[in-house]
Amino acid sequence: MTSVPTIRWGIIGTGWISTEVVKDLILERPDAKAVHVIQAIGCSSLSKGQAFAKSTIPHLSPTVYGSYAECYADPKVDLIYIGTPHAFHKDNCLEAIQHGKHILCEKAFTLNAREAREVFAAAKAKGVFIMEAMWTRFFPLMQTLQRLLHDEKIIGDILRVFADFGLNMDVKSLGPESRLKNKALGAGSLLDVGIYSLTWGLLCLDRNIADKAEKPKVVSLLSLEEGVDMTSSFLLLYPSTGRQGILTSTMSVKSDETFARIEGSKGTIFVEGPGTSIPSRFKYVPNNKDEKEKVFEFEKPGAGYYYEADAVAMDIQAGRTENAVMPWAETIRVMEIMDDIRYTNGALFPQDAE
Ligand SMILES: NC(=O)c1ccc[n+]([C@@H]2O[C@H](COP(=O)([O-])OP(=O)(O)OC[C@H]3O[C@@H](n4cnc5c(N)ncnc54)[C@H](OP(=O)(O)O)[C@@H]3O)[C@@H](O)[C@H]2O)c1
Missing domain, CATH: 3.30.360.10 (Dihydrodipicolinate Reductase; domain 2)
Incomplete structure (x- = not known):
């Protein structure tokens, strides 16, 4: 029998979605398939990060950093959760990968398919787990x-x-x-x-x-x-x-x-x-x-973010680098369809031209 995995999370960004996800991660669930520890918070400012910790998880004492870089570098963090706007996902992922961290990154995974391919190539080279947080697929x-x-x-x-x-x-x-x-x-x-x-x-x-x-x-x-x-x-x-x-x-x-x-x-x-x-x-x-x-x-x-979180924890425990429900090629397929829709209709981001 395999034991229930424990994952120590580093949360990047303290906005709306990070609040919802963190609340769900620590819910008591009799059928939980993993233990989720909020190990660290990475925020653009220390005081904002401390306020987030106080209001969202007042009974817990994560390490709060006034930068994302310190959170990526924390040796006690197993997995980085990225809850920033889509435009920052590529750089946030690449930096976390450099530090050898596993990653759960919010949707949309990146701005376009080219950025997604770049992130997956870096994750592959480093041998870390990474997944787009398309939580609905895990319900x-x-x-x-x-x-x-x-x-x-x-x-x-x-x-x-x-x-x-x-x-x-x-x-x-x-x-x-x-x-x-x-x-x-x-x-x-x-x-x-x-x-x-x-x-x-x-x-x-x-x-x-x-x-x-x-x-x-x-x-x-x-x-x-x-x-x-x-x-x-x-x-x-x-x-x-x-x-x-x-x-x-x-x-x-x-x-x-x-x-x-x-x-x-x-x-x-x-x-x-x-x-x-x-x-x-x-x-x-x-x-x-x-x-x-x-x-x-x-x-x-709660909301149900723990379904994807449990799946991620089990993948990491098993040594997998991608998840079968939301594999890398599926994220790329979704991004390619959205690229097609945007490009056909002239809804371009400045980063599309890079
Ligand atoms: N899965 C879901 O159900 C769900 C729901 C909503 C959103 N999302 C996704 O989650 C991501 C974030 O959405 P959100 O509504 O939570 O966003 P948000 O509250 O506007 O921002 C989240 C955090 O990103 C950082 N940030 C925001 N604007 C920034 C800027 N201009 N420059 C630098 N950093 C900035 C801030 O981090 P600091 O706290 O460090 O300052 C902020 O707290 C998006 O990709 C969105 O699609 C997913």
């Missing part, structure tokens, strides 16, 4: 849904997938320093939330991921304001089956609680949750009226 709900769709064929032949992720971010009221408005920080609905709509499309339309997946044709439209996409709509077409994904995102409107619909020859599945990243249940509605509808509920404590 038991997602794994059950994929099994029902692709193995048990609960809705028969899959025909179409609709998925939307909209948040009303009131972008107009934000200053130019906001990561949601500033192109140099990777602003735009596609990389922020459209990546989830794309993920639902990719996982529900094809049982395979990464290099094994079929390459869909992509057609897209972006509504730009000062070069930043406020709204994205994109279609995926799988040539071998004719399956289509109708996928959307926006920073202007909150999407409906029922954010995805998967249609098949024998029935339809409706997926619900407070956000497209955080599904909580789905309903199977058969075409045959004699057959009963079925609701699949997935209750859980």
